[in-house]
Amino acid sequence: MRSIYVAGVGPKAGRDLVELGLMELLSHRVERIAVCRPIACAGDGDDHGVELLRSRYLVAGYARGMTREEATExxxxxxxARLADGVRTAGEGCAALLVLGCGERAVPGRPDLDAELAAELDAPVVAVVAAGGMRAEKVAAALRDAHASFARHGCQVLAMIANRVTYAGSIPADLPVPWYVIPEHPRLAAPTVGQAAEATRATLVQGNAEGLLRDVLGYVFGGASLPIFLNDLREGALVVSPGDRADVLLGALAAGAAGTARPAGVVLTLGEKPPPNVRGLTARLAPEIPVLSAPPDSFTAAAMLSGLRGRITPDNPRKVETALGHFTAHVDTSALAARMDLVPDGGVTPQMFTHRLTVRAAAVRRHIVLPEGSDERVLAAADTIVRRGIAEVTLLGQKEEVRRRARVLGLDLHAVRVIDPVTSPLRETFAETYGMLRDHKSVSHRRARDVLTDPVFFGAMMTQAGMVHGMVTGATHPTAGTLTAAFQIIRTAPGTRAVSSVCFACLPHQVLVYGDCAVHDEPDDARLAEIAIASAVTAERFGIEARVAMLSYSAGPYGAGADADKVRRATEMVRTRAPGLPVEGPIHFDAAVDERVAAVKSPGSAVAGRATVLVFPDLDSAESACTAVRRSAGGLVIGPILQGLRQPVNDLPRNATVEEIIHTVAITVIQAQGGIRRNTDQ
Structure with missing residues (x-):
């Protein structure tokens, strides 16, 4: 078992961010991870850091630490030694253990307790130094002093992290270990409306629970006249107003509805609530903006809100995604993972696979267009994609409608570009290009302009022109439309005989590649062989060792029937064209994936029981398998992922979840990283 010890140095070091980032990093490498905080922050279930990790990850081992009172006795x-015994108990049977440090004030008179315990456990340390408000020299000195303290106790220091840094210049630290600077992030530092409500004992009068997750980026106190108040109102501000100022409430929500300055929420003091006639208006103006009623007066409420800081909590996935993106942007996770020296515990679980997708995508970000900009799932996915730094995003759709829907959902899409294909000046340029591409079909300019009102065709033209690096669509458009746009505009990559597709089937303990899931209804033997080879290449590209099973209802060397003969011929073609690729066929599905069945039906096979790439004989059986994984097995299916195009275009199932959209975008980014033409703004 490999232990990693996260130690905070100084008050308000912000360890939650680093603990979250390290847990994400560990989950890329091993499946069974334990978490332990040796001295609990408070009572059982009240440790926000532990609950955050347990809510997001499959924590295989956990033991609540002793209380501070117990520790002092x-x-x-x-x-x-007692603390170390408890930590070791938590990590039994696990490949990795993340130890969440005690803190300098956990036990009176023991400021070096973290260093002593890490040395006792022989656990490498990641030290998180509180650096908020410090100048460069002080940050550097704090890093050096902290490193010296851990080294003095005999600890191996993996890395030093200066967290919540507000100084904008370079920091001249000279350390023998890697060190990183994580600047203060305004949205992580910002409390939520829900936290403000908790601080002021406010109750929700209007709006829904989602609105309580909005970030509070400042405060505006509504004691002035309405014109002066509107001048001071800023995006993301929490309005605190005397409860009888209906004009301030109406003005704040009207500004939000108009999009001039959308407040995070409104707190009405003195326990007042809007009268029915006012609430009738406010509910229509901006129903998504939370309105709260707080018992204190405005002055007391302001004092309660003073110094309130944001917290990363399990019930706020947007803040979690922001935190992970911020950590990845400022910490060299590849170098840190190498220093952890973790031995993978075998296989690729769905969690490992999807986490690796987002990390690889964020490492070299690309620009992806999403044509279905008005769909709520696409909007929610775009919000997460931008927060995590997975990709830059352009949404297609009517601008005001897209922005309105985002406001209703409480999403922050200020970093997302929105283009309306109908009104965009690019439509004329694209129509000319499309006409040339379809010149053999005698497509008129007028017809081309009409085609370019379709956001899928417009997005494909953006991709073809190099304005974006790829496109993901299909949440509301049929697969046929995606394929038509891809074939007409993007076209087949040089050297590729035919475009095909795969889906990544994320089962409980493994990830399998299914092909072909979207393009070819009844592929012949030659096409089936091409699909198998292309699917194997895709599997390897995404970290899955390719072992190909050519599926058929009739298996083995004596399997009978036209389809079995087709699969047998295709298998021989694969062996001829890709002699180093492990392939077996015709073979039954159960013999391909179950070692016990394989021992009976296909003894001695290098593929049977261990297949990772499953090639179906026709589209109907492939689609049925994907549906079975989604609906019966409760698994995640990503795709169809198209292979063989000049530039990446990928499809979504009509019932795609937000999670599936995010992962499909990450795959598209990784495909685009293999070679792009250019990236221009318009």
């Missing part, structure tokens, strides 16, 4: 000379 243990003799000093026995405390570290």
């Amino acid at each position: 243990i003799p000093e000379e026995k405390l570290v």
Whole structure:
């Protein structure tokens, strides 16, 4: 078992961010991870950091640490050994253990307890130094002092992290280990409306629970006249107003509805609530903006809100995604993973696979267009994609409608570009290009302009022109439309005989590649062989060792029937064209994936029971298998992913979830990383 110890140095070090980032990193490498905080922050279930990790990841081992009161009752000379025993118990049977440090003030008189315990556990340390408000020299000195303290106790220091840094210049630290600077992030530092409500004992009068997750980026106190108040109102501000100022409430929500300055929420003090006639208006103006009623007066409420800081909590996935993106942007996770020296515990689980997708995508970001900009799932996915730094995003759709829907959902899409294909000046240029591409079909300019009102064709033209690096669509458009746009505009890559597709079937303990799931209804033997080879290449590109099973209802060397003969011929073609590729066929599905069945039906096969790429004989059986995984097995299916195009265009099922859209975009980014033409703005 490999242990990693996260130690905070100084008050308000912001360890939650680093603990979250390290847990994400560990989950890329191993499946069974344990978490332990040796001295609990508070009562059971009240440790936000532990609950955050347990809610997001499959924590295989966990033991609640002793309380601070219990720790102070243990003799000093026995405390570290007792704490270490508890930590080891939490990690039993796991490949990795993340130890969430005690903190300098956990036990009076033991400021070096984290260093002592890490040394006792022989656990490498990631030290998180509180650096908020410090100048460069002080940050550097704090890093050096913290490193010296851990080294003095005999700890191996993996990395030093200066967190919540507000100084904008370079920091001249000279350390023998890697060190990173994570600047303060305004949205992580910002409390939510829900936290503000908790601080002021406010109750929700209007709006829904989603609105309580909005970030509070400042405060505006509504004691002035309405014109002066509107001048001071800023995007993301929490309005605190005397409860009887209906004009301030109406003005704030009207500004939000107009899009001039959308407040995070409104707190009405003195326990007042809007009268029915006012609420009738506010509910229509901006129903998504939360309105709260708080018992204190405005002055007392302001004092309660003073110094309130944001917190990363399990019930706020947007803040979690922002935190992970911020950590990845400022910490060299590849170098840190190498220093952790973790040995993968075998196989690729769905969680490992999807996490690796987002990490690889964020490493070299690309620009992806999403044509279905008005769909709520696409909007929610775009919000997460931008927060995590997975890709730059352009949405297609009527601008005001897209922005309105985003406001209703409480999404922050200020970094997302929105283009309306109908009104965009690019439509004329694209129509000329499309006419040339379809010149053999005698497509008129007028017809081309009409075609370019379709956002899927417009997005394909953006991709073809190099304005974006890829396109993901299909949430509301049929697969046929996606394929038509791809074939007419993007076209087949040089050297590729035919475009085909795969789906990544994420089952509980493995990820399988299914092909072909979208393009070819009844492929012949030659096409089936092409699909198998292309699917194997795709599998390898995404970290899955390719072992190909050519499926058929009738298996083995003596399987009978036209389809079995077709699969047998295709298998021989694969062996001829790709002699190093493990392939077996015709073979039954159960013999391909179950080692016990394989031992009976296909003894001695290098593929049977261990297949990772499953090639179906026709589209109907492939689609049925994907549906079975989604609906019966409860698994995640990503795709169809198209292979063989000049530039990446990928499809979504009509019932795609937000999660599936995010992962499909990440795959598209990784495909685009293999070679792009250019990236221009318009």
